[in-house]
Amino acid sequence: MLNSIKMVDLHGQYLKIKEEIDQAISEVINSTSFINGKPVESFGLELANYLNVKYVVPCANGTDALQIAYQSLGLKPGDEVLMPAFNYVASAEAAALIGLKPVFVDVWEDSFNLNENLIEGKITAATKAIVVVHLFGQSANMEPILEIAHRLGLKIIEDNAQSLGAEYTFSNGAKQKTGTMGDINIHSFFPTKNLGCFGDGGAISTNDKDLAQKAAMISRHGQGEKYAYEMIGCNSRLDTLQAAILRIKLKNLDGYLQSRKEAAKYYHQLLEGSLTTSRPIEKGYSNHTFNQYVIKLTDRDKIKELLKNEGVPSMIYYPSPLHLQKAYAYLGYKSGDFRVAESLCQEVLALPMHTELLQDEQEYVINSLIKSINSL
Ligand SMILES: Cc1ncc(COP(=O)(O)O)c(C=O)c1O
Known part of the structure; x- marks a missing residue:
């Protein structure tokens, strides 16, 4: 058994840039400019340049970034904001905290992203904005979503927490990075994200x-x-220390994405021909940055346990859709309201995926997976 397979390997990634990082941290400590130090502004400009967007406002984390985005748009209590039902909690939470009403929309069962065909059915006179979450590393289908928003006068907020570096291709061939197409967009630098810092961090x-x-x-x-x-x-400020770290990691981001892509390609290859699980789908309109490598399985919970016994970690993103969470019961949804989100929550399993993953580890993961499936 390979006993050291990790879901993510932040330490291994750090070791490769240790000298640069340690020096940058030491410079911040010596400057004692812990709040709003020079690296914060520099990082904002460098991220804007990477994204090819005019303005970046660094902040403390992605959840704050969502709340700040809603407030910047002037959304008021009672305004409805559409968002996917299969999602991390942040977009609903930040909305609810300032009195906005989260309105859920079901997702596609292959890409896990917002189903654009279901958006218009959820729009009411109170609808003001749509949060488009690019889940697991891949862009949602932006062109039709932007068309609906423009036609109906709605604002778009892209939640790019999981997909920094992904690119959407419009039908005319034009490409644009995720997090640059909405009116206002958010990013997270939580350590496990494509660009992760050594604590919390975010940007608009x-x-x-x-x-x-x-x-x-x-x-x-x-x-x-x-x-x-x-x-x-x-x-909501990005710490100077985090900004200094992010500046270094941003220079490496495309290399990190390449490593993720190669690891995903190898998983695809190892899973080829397997009829018992479905590999992540890469849509033609987006590259996939594989922040997560998520497969679908019947008997997911049993397989997760068997994998654990083999020393293979895995994670469930997400075990319950937002509309069935206790905190959001007040919205009045019930089981059956979002069929796809509900079934995905029973089936999805994220396999180890990070920039330091080795091919023999991946072989062990997939052999263990197939062995687990066959043992049921
Ligand atoms: C889709 C999505 N949105 C928002 C967030 C919130 O980011 P943060 O953890 O930086 O507050 C996350 C973080 O996990 C996320 O995955």
Whole structure:
């Protein structure tokens, strides 16, 4: 048994850039510029350049970034915001905290992303925005979603927490990075993300100067001139230490994405011909950055346990859809409302995926998977 297979290997990734990182951390410590130090501004500019977007506002984490995005758009209590039912909690939570109403939409069973054909059926007079979450590393189908939003005067917020570096291809062949197509978009630098820091971190990106200014102001207590509060804001800053780390890791991001892509390709190859599981689907309109490598299985829970016995870690993203969570029961949804999201929650399993994954580890993972499936 290979006893060291990890779901993610942040330490291995760190060791490859240790000297640079240690020096950058030491520089911040020596500067004692822990809050709003120079690296924060530099990182914002470098990320804007990477994304090819006009403005990036760094902040404390992706969840705050969502709340700041909603507030920057001027959304008010009672406004409805559409979002996928199969999703991390942040977009619903940030909305609910400021009195917005999360309205769920079902997803595609192959890409796990928002089903654009179901959006219009959820729109009411109170609908103001759509949160498009690019799940697991791949873009949702942006072109039809943007068309609906433009036609109906709705705002688009891309939640790019899991897919930094992914690219959407429009029908005319034009390509655009995820996190640059919505009115205002959010990113997370949680350690396991495509670009992860050594703690919490997040950012907002937009091409709209006014929204960028509002987002920056909201993230600093709504402050304009010092001690002059022009709007209700919050305290959401990216630490200088995290920014210094992110600057180094951003230079390596395309290399990291390449490693993920190669690991995914090898998993695909190892799974080829297996009839008992479904491999992740790569849609023609998006490259896949494989923040997660998610397969679907019947008997998922039993297989997860068997894999664990073989020393293979795996994770379930997500075990329950948002509409059936206790915290969101007040929205009045019931079991059966989102058939695809509900069935995905029973079937999905994320296999180990990271930038340091070795081929013999992947062979062990897939052999263990097939052995587990065959043993049932
Ligand atoms: C899709 C999605 N949105 C938002 C977030 C929130 O990001 P953070 O953990 O930085 O608050 C996450 C983090 O896991 C996420 O996966």
